[in-house]
Structure formats: structure tokens, C-alpha cells
Amino acid sequence: MEKLKKTGMKQTPQRLAIMHHLEGNKCHPSAEDIYKSISPKFPSMSFATVYNTLENLKDHGLIKELTIESGKKRFDPDTSDHHHLICVKCKKIVDLPQEIQLQQKALTTAGVIKGFRILSTQINIYGLCPECTKTSS
Ligand code: ZN
Ligand code: MN
Numbered sequence: 001m002e003k004l005k006k007t008g009m010k011q012t013p014q015r016l017a018i019m020h021h022l023e024g025n026k027c028h029p030s031a032e033d034i035y036k037s038i039s040p041k042f043p044s045m046s047f048a049t050v051y052n053t054l055e056n057l058k059d060h061g062l063i064k065e066l067t068i069e070s071g072k073k074r075f076d077p078d079t080s081d082h083h084h085l086i087c088v089k090c091k092k093i094v095d096l097p098q099e100i101q102l103q104q105k106a107l108t109t110a111g112v113i114k115g116f117r118i119l120s121t122q123i124n125i126y127g128l129c130p131e132c133t134k135t136s137s
Contacts, residue, residue, distance in 0.1 A: 087129035
């Protein structure tokens with residue numbers, strides 16, 4: 001919660017709940033997902049509050065936005081450079097295992113490819129997750 005203080009954002013109970021929900025969260029939730037899981041505790045909280053909080057946290061570099069589905073942003077509290085496996089059926093997003101992060105060294109922010117200095121990376125690998133593989137066979 002120190003992180004929140006540093007941004008100068010007010011520590012409202014709603015914001016803290018959103019931060020708590022995201023801390024260590026590996027599910028890459030959307031704003032809708034976060035709203036659904038937190039709103040029972042804060043019935044008066046609007047979706048706009050959740051959305052704006054996420055935008056604020058993103059602008060302050062505390063979370064990352066994944067642009068995977070157009071029109072449905074997903075959020076990742078892990079702001080390190082890492083890549084994702086995405087299920088095309090259920091839209092599950094999983095971190096690519098560390099040992100197969102693609103040429104991670106070349107893709108760090110210090111890297112240069114074809115003369116392009118890398119500022120950020122977002123590599124998406126699409127497929128079917130184990131559950132969807134089972135149900136589609
Ligand atoms: Zn799936
Ligand atoms: Mn991730």
C-alpha cells in the first residue's frame with residue numbers, strides 16, 4: 001500500500017480493495033471481473049470508479065494493461081517484461097513460463113532489434129488451454 005501512497009492517489013477503501021484484489025493475481029482480470037468480485041463489499045461503488053482507478057494505477061506504472069481482446073482491457077499487477085499464452089476459446093491468459101520467455105535478453109528494454117531500441121514488449125501466443133482442449137476433442 002506504500003506504492004499507492006507514492007502515487008499521491010487518495011487511499012480510499014475502494015482503491016485499497018482493488019489493489020488487494022490485484023496483488024499477486026495471476027488471472028489477468030478485466031475491469032468487469034474486478035468490479036464483479038469487489039462490488040459485493042462495496043455496493044455503492046460504481047463500475048466507473050473501478051475503471052478510473054485501474055486507469056490511474058496504470059498511468060502511475062503500478063499495473064500493466066494488456067491489449068489482447070479489443071474493447072476489453074485486461075490488467076496485470078506484474079509490470080516486469082513478460083509474455084503471455086492466451087486461450088482463444090475461454091480467453092484465459094497465463095504467463096509464459098520463465099524458461100521459455102522468447103529470447104528474453106534481446107527483448108529487454110536495453111535491447112536493440114534491427115536498429116529499433118526496445119521500449120516495451122508484449123508477445124502473445126494463442127492456443128487452446130488444457131480445459132478447452134479437453135472439451136473440444
Ligand atoms: Zn480455454
Ligand atoms: Mn502476466
